[in-house]
Amino acid sequence: MSLFWRIFSLNAVGLVVAAALLLGPVTVSTPVLPGEVLVVVVGLTALLVVNAVVLRVGLAPLGRLGRAMATADLLRPGARPVVSGPVETAELITTYNAMLDRLETERAESAARALSAQERERRRIARELHDEVGQTLTAVLLQLKRVADRAPEPLRHEVSQAQEATRAGLEEIRRIAHRLRPGVLEELGLLSALRSLAAEFSAHGLRVRHDLAGDLPPLTRETELVFYRVAQEGLTNTARHAHADRAELRLTAAPDGVGLLVRDNGRGLGDASDGAGLTGMRERALLIGATLTVEPAPGRGTDVRLHIPTEDRA
Structure with missing residues (x-):
């Protein structure tokens, strides 16, 4: 009662x-x-x-x-x-x-520590993949080349196939290391990093059109990293789950703040609940005082919007 x-x-x-x-x-x-x-x-x-x-x-x-x-x-x-x-x-x-x-407050602080540790671990893994595994595969390629030069004709085709498989594995290792540690973001800034991200997904079958404002206000490294990771996770979800063939990546600056839009023409949200990817994006948005919204796109597909107000950006 x-x-x-x-x-x-x-x-x-x-x-x-x-x-x-x-x-x-x-x-x-x-x-x-x-x-x-x-x-x-x-x-x-x-x-x-x-x-x-x-x-x-x-x-x-x-x-x-x-x-x-x-x-x-x-x-x-x-x-x-x-x-x-x-x-x-x-x-x-x-x-x-x-x-x-x-x-x-405690959730934001713990998320900040966890995400900071995650970024450090990403950099460590990327460095080890590039320096250790990459060098090992490069040495294997050189050894296979010497074997191919000395192998009899019936075996050269098989050695050539092993070379191609090793070369493809080396390229995959480099691609994974690049996604784990976006060096272009640290060296050339957010706009170049987003262009490179769009080109990377376009090269793997998803046509990504980007519209990136060039008059962005100064952003901290943490803010740029959050924008990059949200764009990366949004495009990754589109490529894996949305059954889309086109996507749009838009970065805009307005008097009230800076906004990021990732839009696709896929099947939409449906009744799916937030997975680890969306939860991670929301936690990253909280770190910089930004607002993340995930909603149906006009017509068809999904919109992922990240907006950081002007007062929080300062």
Whole structure:
């Protein structure tokens, strides 16, 4: 039984007993006059209605608090229930809001540490792939070339196939290392990195059209990295899951901030829930005070939008 019905039932029982006493042993006239019965019944009904209204209004903030707790999402911060109601209820809502502020701050800090460690690990793996595995495969290619020069004619075709497979593996290693550690972002900046990213996906079957504003305000390295990773993850999801053949990559600057759009013409979101990719993008957006939205594109497909306001960018 809800708190409203518990309190209302208790008050109603008391009022009904009081009315019964007025119409029974505790009365001013004997026998009870019809007018007295009418007055008592009307008064009882009015008291019950007023009691129900007062309880409903007084307990409404608790209902709003319950709905806010049920829909709270640390990856979509900012929503807070309004502090209202009696003193005890207002204190409870204030305490909940303070707890939510603390949880969001701790979540953002832990996500920042985790993503920073992830980027360090990406750089380490990329360096080892390039320096260790890449050099080993290069040495294997040189050895296969010497073997091909000395091998008899019947074996040269098989050695050539081994060379091609090793060369393809070396190119794949280099591509993975490049995606793990975007050197072009560190050396040439965000615009060149996004152009290179669009060209990379276009070379693998997804036609990516890019429209990148050249008048961007100064951005921190963390902000540029978040923009690059969101674009990379958005195009990766498009290539893997969207069944799309075209995509659009747009970076714009406006008085209210900087925005990134990744749009495809795929099958859309459907009923799919957020996976690890979208969750990672939302966590990265929180690090720089940006807003990430994923919604259906006009007509068909999916829009991934990242926007950082001007005040947060500074």
